[in-house]
Amino acid sequence: MPEGSSHLNFDTSRAQRIGLEEAILAEPKPLPLLVSILTDAHAAGHRRLITRLTAAQHEALPDPVRDALDYCALSRVAYLGAPAPVHVGLRVAVVTAGTSDAGPATEAQRVLRWSGIEAAMVADVGVAGLWRLMERAGELQQADVLIVCAGMDAALPSVVAGLVPGCVIAVPTSAGYGVAQGGMTALNAVLASCAPGVLVVNIDNGYGAACAALRIAGRWRAAQTGEGAL
Structure with a gap:
């Protein structure tokens, strides 16, 4: 297991439990841990929402992971995988x-x-x-x-x-x-x-x-x- 990731316990059932997926808060994480989390998720084909991903962190990610992200520098929000289909409902x-x-x-x-x-x-x-x-x-x-x-x-x-x-x-x-x-x-x-x-x-x-x-x-x-x- 990559250094620094042994404490990771992703809440995969959160969406079923409360209707909100767990997001990855990037900014305070050491770069090796962030790389490990995103690399594993990308390899497994998991969707992930990443928040507060700084431009420096984004630039430092390995090419395959960085290329897989839909990243907005203004919001510092990145998508790994496709967002949910748009549904008609609350405005x-x-x-x-x-x-x-x-x-x-x-x-x-x-x-x-x-x-x-x-x-x-x-x-x-x-x-x-x-x-x-x-x-x-x-x-x-x-x-x-x-x-x-x-x-x-x-x-x-x-x-x-x-x-x-x-x-x-x-x-x-x-x-x-x-x-x-x-x-x-x-x-x-x-x-x-x-x-x-x-x-x-x-x-x-x-x-x-x-x-x-x-x-x-x-x-x-x-x-x-x-x-x-x-």
Whole structure:
């Protein structure tokens, strides 16, 4: 067994148990361990979702593994194998306040696509130019779940939640100067939102927001089909 991989115990039944596949969090892993995990998965023909894969890590992977990946440098999300077929169901939109929020937003969109949800991206509609948001309000009102990514004062999730009936999941991002404190101000702002029912994930956690949307989608499908419905 390759050095450093003896503790690995992949949760292969997670999708059957909770509806979410286990993802490989790449960034904190030593390169030899990451290479071992991906090489073994590739050789066995397994599908794997990889998150927070840095450009340096991607470049350092062996050619056969790197060539097998569908890698997005902006989101740092990679697919090993094909994503699930797109299915018609819950309508999900990913919304950004500005282009600085594109990384976490694209991470959420890519994680959703891996699991079969084609989420629309509504970009650069922050409250500093409120007309941009209002021009898209009708479109946003059609979404069942909205993942709203915003840094700085993170006002956008509250404003969106005041306009739409769908579930709003706020992703505070690390964009901003000085007292923005790497997203802490945004996190506190969305936690203190005056709009009722706003859900909040951690700073820059597009993956977590996508997983929350997937849990909602799973229960929605179960209710529609009668499979596993409460």
